[in-house]
Amino acid sequence: MPAMPQSSSARPLPQLLAIALIAWLEFLQNGMLNFASSHVMGGVGAGPEEFSLAAMAYALCAVVALFNHQWCVQRLGSRRHLQISVALFGLGALIAGNAQTPTAFIAGRAVQGLGGAAFFTAARLEVAQLPPAWRAAGLVAFGQALLLGSALGPLLGGMILRAGNWRGIFWAILPCLPAALWAAQRLPLRPPATSRPRYHSSAFIWLMAAAFLLQWLIQQLPYQLFGHPQRLLGLLLAALGCYAVLRLRHPGRASDREHWQALKQPAYLLGLLCYSGCYLLVSANSYILPAMAIQALGFDVPASGALLAISFFAGMGFAMLYAGLLRSRRPPGLAPTMLCGCLLLALYGWLMSGLNGEATKLRLMLILLLHGGFMSLFIMATAQRTFRDIAPAAFGHAYQTKNIVRQVSISAGIALATVFMQARNALHYSRLGENFSWNTPQFVDALHQLRQFMPDLSDTQRLGVLAGELARQATLLSCLDFFRLESWIALGLAASVPLLRKRV
Template structure:
């Protein structure tokens, strides 16, 4: 399998190949985030174990991303990408056939080892396109990511209803042969004559730092009040491992000079912006299915259709923004970022005002704002982060950016799951205080149910009321999350307005 043997494909085929590689990870994660509750029920997992699966995926992805350049230089990027596709498929098979939380976590870990390569490989391939045609390549790359995210919930609703939760993992397998073909089509680079060298100590220090950081993120909400001293120990160990990694890498790694080119304030601030965006987007993707299915009572296909609205709207917003950038007076980065935060604030405020009988068209209209935030914010951050990065350091810059993405996505899922768990418990307890024969409201409600449901016994009617109790507590928790998201958006907007260097 010679990486340089095949002739260069046409520009159109090259763009198609980039899209087929780029969208896989986003499609799979969109499917799983949409059906988190069903997956937890299928494997007998709780919210903590589901967040551990996200942590395992992110940890393995961080390891794979750190070694991305090493693998490319040693094996050739085509072999590396095709091996990643095989690992991704193996992980999907393990997760889709799991019968326990441990099996599902192991499958997601294997998927993380493979899936981490797709985003980086596709973006680096765009960077190899000639400058005259690179703009179209960036548009195709971004649209593929949004399309994968949009089809996740859309297909997820249909797959869940027709074939159950296992199809969400196994359903990705038919898409891997086209990705394999795309990998063989791209004019990727052969192995380097002198590949980068990472001593064992460097890798072990990074592995320890990444694991401890992910464990800290995942455990903080659970141990913050009960065992805070253990969190301080984990944080200290993570910091010590990271400092040891930096010291060892600076002294011994053969590619350390490439990383020095990334010491720019704009790049570091850009990584912070990426982290904020991905954390909010992943938390939002975890909460929205709970809102539509548990709190509002929509069925699976309608919930999937609603959740895909944001990403389809993102496709439109990204094209409009690209059009503005080509105009005579393109918006500045600060203007774009503030506008994106305004869309997020409006989205959070409107979502926090929903009621249990909210109509689907209203929810869909509000979700358009979320799509606008995602597209505008991430595109503007990407502009500011990479516009001054030297070509020699671009690969390392994108590796680091994707490491930040994986950590942020994992943190978003972990924090959102614990937020919902804590708020649900609080609201359920408060609402249950009225669930008593001593409450006139409870007695009146039960009397109404006797009239509306005469064929049911009082025990069955109590079950109906208990279901409504769980629905109301889920709704209140979701509304609190969106209210918090609104305040976060306003804080981001105020910070950007105060930061004059954003332009």
């Protein structure tokens, strides 16, 4: 999207507030939903696979909306496009919040994806239109708004679950919509432009079909890889077939090739890869951390929400620290900053994998500070590296493409996290269950202790207590496995940073 002329009457301070209000909305909603995922699944009768399908539906509709972002702005104008997006986001929240079945919940999230996709890209592009003297402040406001929305998500989610039920997770976003509509009105007006659609309607249908099949393939990959690989192959062939039809019926024009040629920069392509890995890990963490805090460690819901918010509040602190260092006489290099972020993640995963059932809230809070440091330092350095060689005229398209990668990575992170927890839970539950028998001394001793500490319970009730402890231990071990794996992934990222430096 080419740079737009800046109005001489623009007032940056209201624009900064408007950018922040637009940017945080999607992150607030998704933060609350990820924290309350188990409650939502129980409320609509969904399993982990259906929950990941809802994430896929959100991501797919978001990708469709992002692909047409520029066209919608040109046809509707920037303000009207954002206002319609806010309305769609609210409508999706109403549908999901009143859902009685997994299908209705998935439909609500799909509508939210159509609306929410515009927020991140629109807010970031508005930063690029600020006067040069205010652009750094705009970046700070944008980044802090994202982290604030992510922090308030679990914090408010815990309060809502304690005060009511899971439906409040979606209803709570509705009071924020008037502020978002005000923010859309405050952003500079860019009227509709007379332009022809970039693609014919039939081409767009084939493109949608290919995107849907590819996203479905990503979502189904963990579930069907060993059981039904032929289904995955069929999805892949169908996606390739749709794309082949698109290319044959609508071959690329010279202008299309020029449109993409500007993005074929090594720094940009490697930056997209780093973005993808970071968002995948962050979304997987957002799904697994509530399970560990509530189900495995036994913390109450509000306290767990407050603990998880610590990570994002820490991220805000690290972001401000890094922004200050960038303005110093000797700003830190990009490669050392990315390496520092990776090492923080590795230390975070290693410390988390060493927790046990007696872990205190203070210890968990201190460890979560490291995760906040990884998010801020790695993403901010990646952003600098990714867009430094992109021409201003291609910045909008580059950021739109990056946001598509973000949506797909978040969806894939949730899908992989659900499958990982299912597989490891089944394995650990089976192994722990081998000692859940009258023939094992450990079981007899545990039952004997329960008879002493809980004399009013029957043996049947005591067996229920032991079964609950068995499930808790299996969940804890599965979470520890995830953090151990995350630590190794972080070390792999750290080892690749010098290689990335040589390539770009």
